Amino acid sequence: MNGHPQFAEDFDLYALGVMESEEKQTLEVHLRSCPECAGKLELARVRIALLGLAAPEAQAPPEARGRLLARAIGRAEPRPVTGVSSLWRWAVPILAAASVVLLFVALSIDSQNRDLSRRVAELESERQQLNATIGRTQKVVELLTASDTVNVTLTASEARPAPQAKALYHPQKGLLFYATNLPALPAGKTYQLWLVPREGNPLSAGTFQTDGRGNGQIILPELPAGVAAKAFAVTVEPGGGMPQPTGPKVLIGLAS
Numbered sequence: 001m002n003g004h005p006q007f008a009e010d011f012d013l014y015a016l017g018v019m020e021s022e023e024k025q026t027l028e029v030h031l032r033s034c035p036e037c038a039g040k041l042e043l044a045r046v047r048i049a050l051l052g053l054a055a056p057e058a059q060a061p062p063e064a065r066g067r068l069l070a071r072a073i074g075r076a077e078p079r080p081v082t083g084v085s086s087l088w089r090w091a092v093p094i095l096a097a098a099s100v101v102l103l104f105v106a107l108s109i110d111s112q113n114r115d116l117s118r119r120v121a122e123l124e125s126e127r128q129q130l131n132a133t134i135g136r137t138q139k140v141v142e143l144l145t146a147s148d149t150v151n152v153t154l155t156a157s158e159a160r161p162a163p164q165a166k167a168l169y170h171p172q173k174g175l176l177f178y179a180t181n182l183p184a185l186p187a188g189k190t191y192q193l194w195l196v197p198r199e200g201n202p203l204s205a206g207t208f209q210t211d212g213r214g215n216g217q218i219i220l221p222e223l224p225a226g227v228a229a230k231a232f233a234v235t236v237e238p239g240g241g242m243p244q245p246t247g248p249k250v251l252i253g254l255a256s
Helices: 010-016 021-033 034-056 063-074 084-143
Strands: 152-157 164-172 174-179 189-197 204-210 216-219 229-238 249-254
Touching: 010 021, 010 034, 034 189, 084 164, 084 174, 164 229, 164 249, 174 189, 189 216, 204 216, 204 229
Parallel strands: none
Antiparallel strands: 152 164, 152 249, 164 174, 174 216, 189 204, 189 229, 229 249
């Protein structure tokens, strides 16, 4: 140590508590008037504390162990360091290491909580979709099995093979509609299904397009409950449909 070679090896021994009384007193007197050495003593304490926490277990060479034991036996038993300040200097490195561990644990728990919350939200969405599918299926079954469901066949007077359609309608349970052999429509056009009530204007039951074989369907469209049907019809309308029929009728059927 520059300027104080007589204390170069004593800081670690003092921090370990294995200095002889006379040497210890001499060093303590010097420390009162030398801030530089006092700071290096604090560094020695921190260094030894960190080594105690971080260093892997290792067997010391026999010659080093012998020298340390001989030196320790030849010195007076160290007087324990007391006081809040000394205890705090020992506790700081330990608390710092514990804080790092706790930080990693907290981050891990937070990440797991986020993953669990996301999975719970996904499961809730899947549950709602399943419930909606089950509810829709139950309504279809009720409509099909109701004794007073009206079965209407819609036909075209021309075109081969002749387009056909079926409408299963119950004033309270809803409407199922499917069509076959309908020709493909040009861009910007759509098929629109109409419920013709016994009184009043036709009610739109929705629009649909056909697949490559001319098949189309409408399942449980939104219609006012309790409307008695006189007939069903399909017209060709502009894309998106119209409030009232404007295009040619391609299918029509009377409700019995």
